[in-house]
Amino acid sequence: MKNWFSSLTIFSSIQWLFFIFANTVVVPISIASAFELPPETFEMMLRISLTVTGIVCIFQGLLGHRLPVMEGHSGVLWGVILNLALSAPAMGMSLPAVGGGIATGVLLACLFTLLLAAFNGIALLRALFSPMVMSVYLFLLTFQLIFIFFKGMLKVNESGTLDTAISLYSIAIVIFVIALKVKGNKTISNFSILIGLIVGWLGFSLLFPHEQAQTVKSSISFVMFPLGKPNLEIGIITVTFFAVVINLSNTITSILAGAELLQEKPTNKQFRYSFAITSIFTAMGTGFGLVPYTPFTSSIGFLQSTRIFERLPFLLGGGLLTLIGLVPVFGSFLVTMPITVGNAVLFVAYLQLFGTSFSSLNGYTFNSNTIFRLAVPVLAGVCLMNSSPAMFTELPVVIQPIISNGLIIGVVISILLERFVRWHAYEIENI
Numbered sequence: 001m002k003n004w005f006s007s008l009t010i011f012s013s014i015q016w017l018f019f020i021f022a023n024t025v026v027v028p029i030s031i032a033s034a035f036e037l038p039p040e041t042f043e044m045m046l047r048i049s050l051t052v053t054g055i056v057c058i059f060q061g062l063l064g065h066r067l068p069v070m071e072g073h074s075g076v077l078w079g080v081i082l083n084l085a086l087s088a089p090a091m092g093m094s095l096p097a098v099g100g101g102i103a104t105g106v107l108l109a110c111l112f113t114l115l116l117a118a119f120n121g122i123a124l125l126r127a128l129f130s131p132m133v134m135s136v137y138l139f140l141l142t143f144q145l146i147f148i149f150f151k152g153m154l155k156v157n158e159s160g161t162l163d164t165a166i167s168l169y170s171i172a173i174v175i176f177v178i179a180l181k182v183k184g185n186k187t188i189s190n191f192s193i194l195i196g197l198i199v200g201w202l203g204f205s206l207l208f209p210h211e212q213a214q215t216v217k218s219s220i221s222f223v224m225f226p227l228g229k230p231n232l233e234i235g236i237i238t239v240t241f242f243a244v245v246i247n248l249s250n251t252i253t254s255i256l257a258g259a260e261l262l263q264e265k266p267t268n269k270q271f272r273y274s275f276a277i278t279s280i281f282t283a284m285g286t287g288f289g290l291v292p293y294t295p296f297t298s299s300i301g302f303l304q305s306t307r308i309f310e311r312l313p314f315l316l317g318g319g320l321l322t323l324i325g326l327v328p329v330f331g332s333f334l335v336t337m338p339i340t341v342g343n344a345v346l347f348v349a350y351l352q353l354f355g356t357s358f359s360s361l362n363g364y365t366f367n368s369n370t371i372f373r374l375a376v377p378v379l380a381g382v383c384l385m386n387s388s389p390a391m392f393t394e395l396p397v398v399i400q401p402i403i404s405n406g407l408i409i410g411v412v413i414s415i416l417l418e419r420f421v422r423w424h425a426y427e428i429e430n431i
Helices: 007-024 026-034 039-062 075-091 095-118 122-128 131-153 164-183 186-190 192-207 234-246 248-261 268-286 299-306 311-326 328-334 339-359 372-385 397-403 406-420
Strands: 071-073 293-295
Touching: 007 026, 007 039, 007 071, 007 192, 007 299, 007 311, 007 339, 026 039, 026 071, 026 075, 039 071, 039 268, 039 293, 039 311, 071 075, 071 268, 075 095, 075 131, 075 234, 075 397, 095 122, 095 234, 095 268, 122 248, 122 268, 131 164, 131 248, 131 339, 131 372, 131 406, 164 186, 164 192, 164 339, 186 192, 192 299, 192 339, 234 248, 234 397, 234 406, 248 268, 248 293, 248 299, 268 293, 299 339, 372 406, 397 406
Parallel strands: none
Antiparallel strands: 071 293
């Protein structure tokens, strides 16, 4: 108990708070905008998102995987849901109809996952998502996150042109945080993320005071299933269910990578409990229009940047986030943090994830034949990430969000290659 209020614990907890907050706040904002929800509903989604995210982090840290790995809104499902919302007119469907189908698909996937956890079916998933598939997933996740946060740290004007001053400031923050990480002493290096956020925020306020900050009102109205009541839109349900099941690989990867970083060996119980907690909170969040939850593999990059592996700061950070969601004045203050600053700092944190991806290949050797087991899924996924979704408009609308998602397609290709190609037969090159 004596370490609860040490300076190291306090600053580490605040650093975790900013990390979890920065990864959470944009998601409900974008979903509410895509589904054209009124301001009071958006405010409800934002505050419940902060509250529930903090709580689920605590549950995972204490009862689930028991690792300092953030639980947050799935980036894969976030993209799928946004794509479905944007595709609603082409499908001849209303936004509530699409949202209701999404809710049904997510709830069915949660039930499926709970059954896997209850009847020890996690071993089947772990067999499906082999180490090579996990490596492919890590590489693709790294690229996807880097693309997102690189774009996010650059300010684009309404005319579509780059705001040079703010964008250069974001690049300066990136250089500043990297310098702190590489050149700073142990303490400064460990808190480079927190220092970068605070200094970047203060500097932004001084240099760009004209930039309008977002605010959150103190009164909200609670609405169940704000995106749409559950329905039987089979196409939407199928796409959503499939995306949630594929995203289960993220939980396996996160636990394996987190345990390896902490030099631990995860147990089957950790996997089962983690899946169960994620499914329960995802089902709860779906009732309030939240994107499904998942352990963040990107937390590994954050841990590698900070080198602070204790669970206590992580748990306190989750508790602080819950407090912010419950107390409006705290949320109103943190939401004023410039999005470009948060993205610039997270860009640096996620550069570390590339090292995790690379180290996951330890034990593998490649030649001109076997390199295809890595190159095909990774590069195909990256190509799709950089392709416009408009390219796929001639395909059935209900499968467009899946086909255009580079991460999902890359993982599926990797699974197929690992299941149907006997790679060991090609490990010795034919001369």
